[in-house]
Amino acid sequence: MEQLEPISRMVAELSHLPGIGQKTAQRLAYHIASMPLEEVRNLATALWQGRKSIRYCEVCGNYTVSEQCEICSRSERHNGQICVVRDPRDVIAMERMHDYHGLYHVLHGTLSPLDGIGPNDIHIKELMDRIEKEPPDEIILATSPDIEGEATATYLARLIKPKGIRVTRIAHGLPVGLDIEYADEVTLSKAMSGRTAM
């Protein structure tokens, strides 16, 4: 017996999702086939209606259900600072620290020539237009400290600094709680070169 066509189609669609291989997709598909109709409807509706209702904030590119995201539309946010991040998940992470009161700009990716992702494939033009219209005091580059994140930060710094805007990069160093013994060399060297006076 071949696998039923509806199950094969579920497997095909599910296995497109990140981290879901053929085996997991199959397990999920068989589980979904055995779920009450009502629950599957809720799942499918949540995915489709959810996706349909989500769009990019017209200012910063963060996810939103209206024109502007919750952060851009809040007047108490300090609009002299723009923190540039790779994707909306990073905004959530930054907001969790309850310590930053400026605005964001979501790039939706980082430069990665090997994957064919150049400056026009991520929201750099939107950032430059935004800076042009209303120049901030500071741009904080908060892309990850990996090759793509560093390349993107360097690229942006070179683009923005000539406009006389202060450009900063989040600090690299030892994560809190990590024993020096277990730190990798690059992190340790970044921590050394970024040392501050006590």
Place this chain on the structure above:
Amino acid sequence: MEQLEPISRMVAELSHLPGIGQKTAQRLAYHIASMPLEEVRNLATALWQGRKSIRYCEVCGNYTVSEQCEICSRSERHNGQICVVRDPRDVIAMERMHDYHGLYHVLHGTLSPLDGIGPNDIHIKELMDRIEKEPPDEIILATSPDIEGEATATYLARLIKPKGIRVTRIAHGLPVGLDIEYADEVTLSKAMSGRTAM
């Protein structure tokens, strides 16, 4: 900023799936939010339409899109044998060996008093009705060799044997390719007690 409501709903629904925790659900939800509309539509449709089109075979309880499953509706299958399995995935596994030509009966679960699953919660009545209507020569109990599987097999054997039908249990022993050194004691003891003449 709180998580967007549509994303929270996706996370809630996705985390109901087996093996998908809060973190994975969140990663998936953010990925789905960034997927092209068309792809999300395909995913949601595959799940919902797929689930809607799948029902239980009226004879054996296997998944099907018509009244009877592919196996029950095929005339060349030997209907003197019924192989009893826990769920439709087991049918696929059995069919992969291309060696069994009888019919199946899918229980949709195994007895598990601790989880409150008794004889009326799985398709035992359907099996008994089927045996009553058209008694087979042999019932092969192919539930897994775990506590629930064994309990279910014992329960069914006690129910069916008095009807004069041959009841067999699939063999337990060393899986092919496993070094004896690495076999657990229970498997090894089953392999010893189930030894056959050469």
